[in-house]
Amino acid sequence: MIVTAIMFIVGLALLVKGADLFVGGGSGLALRHRISPALIGSTIIAFGTSLPELVVSTNAAATGNTGIALGNVIGSNIANIALILALCTLIRPDMVAMSGASRSSLVRNTVLMLVATVAFALLAARGTLDALAGALLLILFVVILYLLIREGREEGDVDIKSHGWTDILYIGLGLAAVIIGAQLVVDGAVTLAEAFGIPAFVIGVSIVAVGTSLPELATSLVAAVRDEGAISIGNILGSNIFNLLLVLGVSLLLAPVTVGSLVDIAVVVLFSIAILPLLFARPSVVRGWSALLLLGYAAYIAWSFGAGPIR
Template structure:
């Protein structure tokens, strides 16, 4: 138990420090190349923090267990919105007004979600669906980079020279390793208390692979770089739906075995829009509602309601 607790605490430390370096390096790259912080967050940082989902899902498909891949992506996307984004918006409700995101970026995330649902209606994510999803992913990337070369939209963002790349890569490595340590430590602790392994897998895998987004986004708003925070969350969801499942579908067919969870993903994705339309008081209330909704969703999964 002591060893598991040490692993858990080391993981937390790596997450916090890694997120700090990752955000600092990413924002420095934005300043260095004249790209908006929101675009950097929406692409480079979002894809980096989604590496745990990518590794877990692709390995699961290759191992002949596509259900884990689909469940991991759906659970992570719901957690990104109803947990990570909700917490960030509650802490800093002025995400849009301070350059955190605009409706174009939100629209791109909703478009990716809609395309994912359309492909799901076929009952399986096969090679054809994978090609369509990856093609859409490339189109979204093109749109983002075409509109990303604008003046720096974050206050206090500066380049660290050649250190930017080292900070970004090193911070990302620390975040990914830290997330794995946290998941491993928490799982071992939970097992020692006799919690069923299926409960551990359903809860800790989805939330665990969302820990990099949570750590990076919270660190970003603490550094008043909201563009990286929100862009990271929205971009990560696009990466998960189109790239992770798209690549997985090319490896092996992924059957749609949880339509209810796909519906939940669609509903939580749509719930992002009101979050950015009201004032600070409304945003905090809506954020709290998302957190309550997430707790209710978890309770429903485990038949607690």
């Protein structure tokens, strides 16, 4: 068990560092080819921070561990809002106001995230997420990606630098680290779940989800301290869209997933709606709401482990 735990932690570290290298290399390479920094921020950076979720979930689905695949997506989206963004706005309740992001941009991206969440919930309400659901999610992803790209051409700059031809090396090393790390994380999660009698979904929605959300956590905390929240907020909204539509969509093409409890689906919808006060309320309200979301997240994780045996 000690070896399993060590390999799990090593896998998480590789996921985080690999995603960081991929984002840096991909952004720099795109910049060298005269792609606008704003477009890079709304697509490559958002995809890069969702890369751990993509590789972990598709790896899990391909090996038959569909509970981890679904739990990772749901848990990552909940953690992005109720843990990461809530923690940042608890520390800096004026982060959104100081970010410089236009209200229209926030509204547009928030609506797109909510549309993705509702689409996922409606498909999950059928009790089974199959290849048809995956195809529908991917079609919606293409539509939303187009809207994000169109918006990215209209937004301001992102602080990105090119590293020359080293960018290609960064991309290669990043992808290799993420793939190896994902394998270690999935194997470790399955072993831990079996050893402690915990359903794979619970491991996926908690430990694996938080681990694959570490890139978003690091980015957002730094942004909160440096008063550079615009990229971080957009990244969290974009990451949730990528997770539900791209990550889950691809995973469902590999293997169908049985939805064990509609409670989890309702929770991800409620937490997604709960992002609204964090983005649009007065700073005096934001801090209290952030604390409530953090408590709600802790309660959900505790409930997940307690309800695990009946899933």
